[in-house]
Amino acid sequence: MTYxxxxxxxxxxxxxxxxxxxxxxxRAIGALWPHHDGKGFSHKLDCLPLNGAEIAIRQIDADIDASEGAQ
Incomplete structure (x- = not known):
């Protein structure tokens, strides 16, 4: 089932x-979107860490996101 x-x-x-x-x-490795019903998320990963790194998900701050895109 998809939302x-x-x-x-x-x-x-x-x-x-x-x-x-x-x-x-x-290291940014992907992005996450909420489902329409608010009960879950869809994600897209560009790569997977193989070095035992922790996975962290952070809300995007519009000001910081805009400055990252300018680099």
Missing amino acids: PITASRPTHRIYAVSRSGKQKIW
Whole structure:
């Protein structure tokens, strides 16, 4: 069963978070959209971490997202 996505833009970004010493490295690996009924999510992954990285999902902040696209 599939549900239509409510927006054309994702609401959350999916990250692989790994450590290098004390520093955390966040790599964007996908995006997430809520289902129309509000009971679940659809996601698209561009890659999968194979290094034991944690998966983190964060709501997209419009200001930060716009600055990332400008780089």
